[in-house]
Amino acid sequence: MAKNIGAVTIDSERCKGCNLCVVACPLGVLALKGREVNNRGYHFAYMESPDKCIGCQSCALVCPDACIEVYKCPPTAPPKRGALAVEAERPDQGQALQREEPATETSAQPSNVTLMKGNEALAVAAIRYGADGYFGYPITPQSEVLERLEQEMPWETTGMVVVQAESEVAAINMVYAGASCGKAVFTSTSSPGFSLMQEGMSYMAASEVPALVINVMRGGPGLGTIHPSQADYFQATKGGGHGDYHAIVLAPSSVQEMADFVGLGWDLAFKYRCVSMILADGVIGQMMEKVVLPPQRPRRTDDEIRRQCPWAVTGRKGMRPKNVVTSLELDDDKMEANNLRFQATYRLIEQNETRCELVDTDDCDWLIVAFGSMARISMKAMELARARGIKVGMVRPITLWPFPAEQIRKAAANAKGILVPELDAGQMIEDVKLAVECRLPVEHFGRLGGNVPTPDEILDALTRGFNIA
Amino acid sequence: MNAIIQPQNRVYSRPSLLNDAHMHYCPGCSHGVVHKLVAEVIEDMGVAENAIGVSPVGCAVFAYNYIDIDWLEAAHGRATAMATAVKRLMPDRLVFTYQGDGDFAAIGTCESIHACNRAENIAIIFINNAIYGMTGGQMAPTTLLGQKTATCPYGRRVDLNGYPLSITPLLAQLDGTCYVTRQSVHTPGAVRKAKAAIRKAFDNSIACRGASVVEIVSTCNSGWKMSPEKANQWMVEHMFEKYPLGDLKSND
Numbered sequence: 001m002a003k004n005i006g007a008v009t010i011d012s013e014r015c016k017g018c019n020l021c022v023v024a025c026p027l028g029v030l031a032l033k034g035r036e037v038n039n040r041g042y043h044f045a046y047m048e049s050p051d052k053c054i055g056c057q058s059c060a061l062v063c064p065d066a067c068i069e070v071y072k073c074p075p076t077a078p079p080k081r082g083a084l085a086v087e088a089e090r091p092d093q094g095q096a097l098q099r100e101e102p103a104t105e106t107s108a109q110p111s112n113v114t115l116m117k118g119n120e121a122l123a124v125a126a127i128r129y130g131a132d133g134y135f136g137y138p139i140t141p142q143s144e145v146l147e148r149l150e151q152e153m154p155w156e157t158t159g160m161v162v163v164q165a166e167s168e169v170a171a172i173n174m175v176y177a178g179a180s181c182g183k184a185v186f187t188s189t190s191s192p193g194f195s196l197m198q199e200g201m202s203y204m205a206a207s208e209v210p211a212l213v214i215n216v217m218r219g220g221p222g223l224g225t226i227h228p229s230q231a232d233y234f235q236a237t238k239g240g241g242h243g244d245y246h247a248i249v250l251a252p253s254s255v256q257e258m259a260d261f262v263g264l265g266w267d268l269a270f271k272y273r274c275v276s277m278i279l280a281d282g283v284i285g286q287m288m289e290k291v292v293l294p295p296q297r298p299r300r301t302d303d304e305i306r307r308q309c310p311w312a313v314t315g316r317k318g319m320r321p322k323n324v325v326t327s328l329e330l331d332d333d334k335m336e337a338n339n340l341r342f343q344a345t346y347r348l349i350e351q352n353e354t355r356c357e358l359v360d361t362d363d364c365d366w367l368i369v370a371f372g373s374m375a376r377i378s379m380k381a382m383e384l385a386r387a388r389g390i391k392v393g394m395v396r397p398i399t400l401w402p403f404p405a406e407q408i409r410k411a412a413a414n415a416k417g418i419l420v421p422e423l424d425a426g427q428m429i430e431d432v433k434l435a436v437e438c439r440l441p442v443e444h445f446g447r448l449g450g451n452v453p454t455p456d457e458i459l460d461a462l463t464r465g466f467n468i469a
Numbered sequence: 470m471n472a473i474i475q476p477q478n479r480v481y482s483r484p485s486l487l488n489d490a491h492m493h494y495c496p497g498c499s500h501g502v503v504h505k506l507v508a509e510v511i512e513d514m515g516v517a518e519n520a521i522g523v524s525p526v527g528c529a530v531f532a533y534n535y536i537d538i539d540w541l542e543a544a545h546g547r548a549t550a551m552a553t554a555v556k557r558l559m560p561d562r563l564v565f566t567y568q569g570d571g572d573f574a575a576i577g578t579c580e581s582i583h584a585c586n587r588a589e590n591i592a593i594i595f596i597n598n599a600i601y602g603m604t605g606g607q608m609a610p611t612t613l614l615g616q617k618t619a620t621c622p623y624g625r626r627v628d629l630n631g632y633p634l635s636i637t638p639l640l641a642q643l644d645g646t647c648y649v650t651r652q653s654v655h656t657p658g659a660v661r662k663a664k665a666a667i668r669k670a671f672d673n674s675i676a677c678r679g680a681s682v683v684e685i686v687s688t689c690n691s692g693w694k695m696s697p698e699k700a701n702q703w704m705v706e707h708m709f710e711k712y713p714l715g716d717l718k719s720n721d
């Protein structure tokens with residue numbers, strides 16, 4: 001007995017009887033049980049000739065299931081593991097950076113009034129919001145977002161990361177990762193790129209992570225045209241990727257709203273742990289306008305993120321329980337529960353966050369429902385109509401999802417008909433018809449292929465569509 | 470015998486970061502050994518609080534259930550894109566991906582090459598078992614000529630399926646990689662070497678030296694329809710010719 005120099009213990013319940021330790025042992029110490037099995041039915045390994053063991057660890061090294069502990073007398077090396085090596089408390093880097101809770105409203109000092117393109121406003125507003133990262137791939141008509149970010153070099157000032165990815169697929173998955181870390185991250189693209197991003201959109205929805213995704217739409221399908229379109233309405237508002245999910249969809253109709261919706265989008269995304277989208281079109285992206293920029297806010301510190309997003313993947317500081325961000329759940333009941341939770345969040349968003357602008361709806365005989373650039377052109381058409389004594393009002397959905405159905409229903413209460421001008425073949429009109437439950441005529445007017453109508457064309461569509469003298 | 474089994478005599482035990490959960494892998498699967506090594510290395514480095522792993526779609530999808538660190542679960546092939554963002558946003562963390570051959574070298578080839586080429590400071594553990602284990606043993610980009618799988622049931626043919634892809638040497642040519650190596654885990658000696666390689670790759674990530682790739686030439690005994698022992702023999706006899714072990718690049 002005393003001549004034994006090694007021994008092993010084998011966790012026979014973990015063991016899967018693969019026999020690899022038996023083969024690896026240079027001294028033939030081990031064998032699999034011939035008849036006996038463990039609770040999972042495996043013939044587990046055991047020390048058949050314990051006296052021969054020299055404690056060489058070969059069996060333990062090759063064991064795929066980490067079942068084996070090795071003992072050696074006298075030990076050649078001190079036991080390495082057991083208690084975890086916890087790092088010495090480091091001075092908290094976050095603390096030095098910590099600032100007063102920054103203002104959240106997006107009003108700004110006069111010095112922040114400037115003239116810029118819609119796409120540039122997105123970039124600058126994001127830096128000022130305290131964004132942590134942008135990941136994108138160039139595509140017209142939104143490449144100015146990445147270009148402006150690279151010009152601004154925010155990594156030198158706020159520490160924001162900017163990465164030109166190798167594709168939209170990579171970009172959206174970078175956003176997915178950054179969002180999973182509790183960071184304020186975003187991407188921007190245009191229609192063909194947004195199609196490639198649907199994978200990430202679905203995974204982010206399933207993982208309940210907050211992110212901002214911008215689509216400055218162009219005409220499709222296919223490579224289509226680089227000119228404005230609203231034809232990604234279905235894709236943006238009804239899901240787009242696989243599975244039951246929604247993103248909040250904000251539709252700016254001015255450069256100011258491009259800037260404002262960056263902050264709003266992130267605030268909503270973090271509030272509901274969902275993806276917010278800005279769905280603009282080439283008109284709004286390329287248009288130059290005066291914009292009041294939000295004040296510069298500091299980026300959140302590591303500690304703030306850990307506090308505000310306790311679910312985020314940040315590393316197990318203080319050895320807190322591990323955080324895992326995943327979209328996978330193979331237990332059907334649990335996956336159903338996940339889905340019910342997503343749906344409950346969507347109902348809450350519908351209740352609290354539906355936004356629209358009402359223009360002259362109090363006395364209107366005719367209603368226009370339009371968003372984005374089409375709402376701007378429709379405003380002019382309304383003026384022309386009222387000058388001719390035709391009382392037209394407008395509902396401009398600001399959130400396309402959740403859709404302002406209730407507001408449209410109310411605004412149409414005394415109207416004789418609704419015109420829905422869109423830069424597509426008729427997408428939002430379906431939601432408008434549902435909103436008024438087809439109780440009054442609803443007509444679509446659309447230009448396709450990158451064409452944008454004049455106010456006269458819209459007025460014409462209204463008067464001819466409803467036979468208004 | 471029992472006299473030796475005393476805490477002070479313990480020279481090897483399961484790393485505590487590898488938790489009690491029963492791993493879903495088939496008996497003898499190489500994934501188990503590599504999981505153990507990853508857990509050991511993180512523990513040896515004392516960086517459990519700072520480590521973030523990205524698990525793949527493939528048999529290792531549930532790596533996050535077994536190794537107790539923070540994890541992200543990527544879409545199929547996108548792990549290196551995710552790791553890119555994590556490391557850029559939190560440069561002081563150890564960030565690594567763990568991916569199979571289908572994940573890394575088929576659907577994720579674009580992301581894999583570009584993350585390496587951008588010199589992202591991440592470590593990549595690449596499990597090359599020459600098959601799609603998870604989905605039931607279909608042909609992988611790394612499947613050998615003549616090797617039978619569910620989707621090349623008579624053996625891989627050049628005219629039908631093209632050549633096996635040896636991606637690691639391509640990555641070694643990129644300026645962005647600092648360490649590219651091929652290892653295996655079929656013998657005690659190989660396991661020790663593989664562990665040293667993972668340690669080096671993880672050290673590189675923390676020190677921000679560029680991208681490190683540790684390919685582990687592995688077995689999938691279920692997919693290959695062999696016993697674990699036979700699978701190891703088959704790997705030595707067939708895989709090592711196409712995928713020879715050793716360092717392909719090491720910038721020290």
Ligand SMILES: Cc1ncc(C[n+]2csc(CCOP(=O)(O)OP(=O)(O)O)c2C)c(N)n1
Nearest residue numbers: 526527528545569570571572600601602603
């Ligand atoms: C987009 C997408 N396509 C296909 C699949 C199905 N799928 C899951 S794992 C896998 C291949 C896994 O093979 P590999 O990466 O070699 O991992 P292994 O299981 O061999 O470790 C495939 C095709 C998927 N999950 N997602």
Ligand code: SF4
Nearest residue numbers: 015016018019021063
């Ligand atoms: S190597 Fe591990 S799992 Fe396999 S038989 Fe031995 S103890 Fe059991």
Ligand code: SF4
Nearest residue numbers: 025053054056057059
């Ligand atoms: S420690 Fe070495 S001698 Fe002892 S059982 Fe394991 S392989 Fe055999």
Ligand code: SF4
Nearest residue numbers: 494495498528602689
């Ligand atoms: S199918 Fe292959 S790779 Fe997957 S667990 Fe089984 S042996 Fe391992």
Ligand SMILES: [Mg+2]
Nearest residue numbers: 569570600602
């Ligand atoms: Mg594989």
